Amino acid sequence: MNWWCSARGLPWDWTWKAFPGAWILVGAMLAAYWVPLRRLRPRSEPPSPQRPYAVRFVLGVVVVWVAVDWPLGLLGAGYLLSAHMVQHILLTLVAAPLLLAGTPPELARMLLGTGRRMRIARAVTRPVPALVLYNAVLILTFVPAVVDAAMPTQLGSFAVEMAWLASALVMWSPVMAPLPEIRTLSAPGAMVYLFLQSLAPTIPASFLTFGRFPLYGVYELAPRVWNGLSAGADHRIAGLVMKIGGGLVLWGFITWICFTWYASESRGSPDAGHARRLEG
Amino acid sequence: MSTTHVRRAAATAALLALSLTACTAARGPTPGVTDRESSVSNPYGLEGVYLPQPQTKPEFTLTDTSGRPFDFQAETAGSLTLLYFGYTSCPDICPAHMATIAAALDSMPTVRDRVKVVFVTTDPERDSPSVIRRWLDNFSSAFIGLTGTPEQLAAAQIAANVPVAQKESTGSGGYGVSHAAQVIAFTPDGLAHAVYPFGVRQATWANDLPILLKLGAPGGPWSAEQRGLVVSGAVMPAPARKDVAAVYLTVENAGRQDDALIGATTMAGPPVEMHVVKEEGSSVVMQPVDEMPVPAGGELRLEPGVRHLMVSGLTQRLRPGDTFVLRLRFRNGGIVPVAVPVISYADLPVSSDMGDAEMGDMDMGDMEHERT
Incomplete structure (x- = not known):
């Protein structure tokens, strides 16, 4: 039994397969959320965080689970680049903001402390470093040599997916950091920031969509999932998923920020940072 | 590199x-x-x-x-x-x-x-x-x-x-x-x-x-010609028998790599064997061989009384004036197609190596065969 999804070169079938690493990750995330919160809360208060936080966090964990476990995890690791791209979008553009929005400030403060970890967090979650870090990870993890070397191994596949998630948490922090100690952008700033982020994947997506030949050997030579879906078509779909799918998610956020900003302006309240609006 | x-x-x-x-x-x-x-x-x-x-x-x-x-x-x-x-x-x-x-x-x-x-x-x-x-x-x-x-x-x-x-x-x-x-x-x-x-x-x-x-195109760097193999003088004396005939030719290897003739086929498909001719006592013996070397800078001469290609299984008697295509297979030079005209025995150039043998009287079918 494999603990994590990876490219194995075996024919694809729809028989369920167990990947305990995915379950352990999900369990660890939930434990890392609830156990500290139980300690933090006074005995007089309910042991769980406020419901909206919990709902968002659990949704984020569910998205992580869907992205890394069978079938999507296995399809993305060793069969279809388009599935790999869906994984990327789920982990970076859906799960990461949900996890951040689901983290109560006291838990974030406990995790980061007030010392070195907090200083590092404040440094890397400023907009420019966050954007650079996220896109550096994006580019690195989509370099053909890296993909072809990493995806056939469980550790490599795990590392790529965790790098996506970690860099996405950093990337979203300037927009929705759970702590007031970490400055978030104003609504217009957040919209510009996310707009810039929506442009960045256009370049690698173009290589995938308009490339003469498939970029990644691991997906080009993988056993086909459907006879009608060639490696070239899969690469083109992956490029469109990266460009259009990712763009839709980011533009959805931009629209949402715009509307909530407009609503707050209409009420005459100053823009106090939309992070507050995320609070339950 | x-x-x-x-x-x-x-x-x-x-x-x-x-x-x-x-x-x-x-x-x-x-x-x-x-x-x-x-x-x-x-x-x-x-x-x-x-x-x-x-x-x-x-x-x-x-x-x-x-x-x-x-x-x-x-x-x-x-x-x-x-x-x-x-x-x-x-x-x-x-x-x-x-x-x-x-x-x-x-x-x-x-x-x-x-x-x-x-x-x-x-x-x-x-x-x-x-x-x-x-x-x-x-x-x-x-x-x-x-x-x-x-x-x-x-x-x-x-x-x-x-x-x-x-x-x-x-x-x-x-x-x-x-x-x-x-x-x-x-x-x-x-x-x-x-x-x-x-x-x-x-x-x-x-x-x-x-x-x-x-x-790999004809005349390209990998073709036999570019590798220095030139085939000339291919002829088939009009056979005395309907089903067996010999082919003579010369292969020059101007290249720097040794080569060897390792087989031949006809378009129609009759088998072609490579024979060397030996004199054993008073009789002449044809011995099949798997290859005939063509040394770099040298030549391979297939001539009467020495060595030849023997086409057997012909379905019709070839006569002077006919032409057929033989495909020679070289170890390194690949396949070289050769047009082989059929000539009368009288027109066959006689090699000095033949000695006193009278090729015009030679009947390939009656010749002794030795298997290796």
């Missing part, structure tokens, strides 16, 4: 290793390739596994998907031919090879029509002609599918210098087929100068196919 070539060679060696170790359905080594050779760069910019010693095109006749006999040598003569042994139920290597080649050819319309892809099944039990056709059509309707009896298919694999495929039980009552995983690329000169193990990608085909077409 340039850095690029080193990288290419390393990548090729890695691909080769991958194809031989990671693919459970594949078996056997790449023909003609040693570890040392596969890591040697080639001067032609090929990304496939270059064969310093080219492989000759195999002779076999199988049945195509329309039920007609398919003479591999004759039907693919003059074309760049990609030969692959596989089976349609193959879950990984075979569809990947076919899909990769098809996609690469689709991207090169000018090359596509000059390449023949021949898929030979190693699973005749399940791969009927219609099954092969339907499967190949998933990739390209131009791909040629062949089948035959298990014996014919085994002979074809042996002729192509690949290990004969074996059935392997999958444990659930079914079976897979362990087969060679490489595509053999025969250039128009009738030789394979490169093979492509599993793991070769579309970009590699796109790089290599134009090179193979160019270098």
Whole structure:
């Protein structure tokens, strides 16, 4: 039994397969959320965080689970680049903001402390470093040599997916950091920031969509999932998923920020940072 | 060796290793390739596994998907031919090879029509002609599918210098087929100068196919002429008997590499043997040989009383004035077609080596044959 999804070169079938690493990750995330919160809360208060936080966090964990476990995890690791791209979008553009929005400030403060970890967090979650870090990870993890070397191994596949998630948490922090100690952008700033982020994947997506030949050997030579879906078509779909799918998610956020900003302006309240609006 | 070539060679060696170790359905080594050779760069910019010693095109006749006999040598003569042994139920290597080649050819319309892809099944039990056709059509309707009896298919694999495929039980009552995983690329000169193990990608085909077409074209750098082989003086004396005749010719090797004549065929298919003539006491004996060396800078003279090619199985008596085509096969020079005029014995130049033998009176059929 494999603990994590990876490219194995075996024919694809729809028989369920167990990947305990995915379950352990999900369990660890939930434990890392609830156990500290139980300690933090006074005995007089309910042991769980406020419901909206919990709902968002659990949704984020569910998205992580869907992205890394069978079938999507296995399809993305060793069969279809388009599935790999869906994984990327789920982990970076859906799960990461949900996890951040689901983290109560006291838990974030406990995790980061007030010392070195907090200083590092404040440094890397400023907009420019966050954007650079996220896109550096994006580019690195989509370099053909890296993909072809990493995806056939469980550790490599795990590392790529965790790098996506970690860099996405950093990337979203300037927009929705759970702590007031970490400055978030104003609504217009957040919209510009996310707009810039929506442009960045256009370049690698173009290589995938308009490339003469498939970029990644691991997906080009993988056993086909459907006879009608060639490696070239899969690469083109992956490029469109990266460009259009990712763009839709980011533009959805931009629209949402715009509307909530407009609503707050209409009420005459100053823009106090939309992070507050995320609070339950 | 340039850095690029080193990288290419390393990548090729890695691909080769991958194809031989990671693919459970594949078996056997790449023909003609040693570890040392596969890591040697080639001067032609090929990304496939270059064969310093080219492989000759195999002779076999199988049945195509329309039920007609398919003479591999004759039907693919003059074309760049990609030969692959596989089976349609193959879950990984075979569809990947076919899909990769098809996609690469689709991207090169000018090359596509000059390449023949021949898929030979190693699973005749399940791969009927219609099954092969339907499967190949998933990739390209131009791909040629062949089948035959298990014996014919085994002979074809042996002729192509690949290990004969074996059935392997999958444990659930079914079976897979362990087969060679490489595509053999025969250039128009009738030789394979490169093979492509599993793991070769579309970009590699796109790089290599134009090179193979160019270098392996008649008159190209890989052709016998460019390698320094020139055949002249080919003649067949009008035979005394209807079914047996001798051919004489001269091969000059102006190249720097030793070569050898290793066989010959006629377009019509009668067998051709290579004979040397020996005098044993008072009788003259013809001894069949497997090859006749053509040394670098030297020549091979096939002349009466010394050595000749013997065409047997002729169905009609050839007369002076007739001409037929003989295809000579050289170890390195590939296939060289030669037009052979039929002349009368009186016009046959007599070699000084013949001594007192009177070739006009020689009857090939009556001559003593010695088997080695």
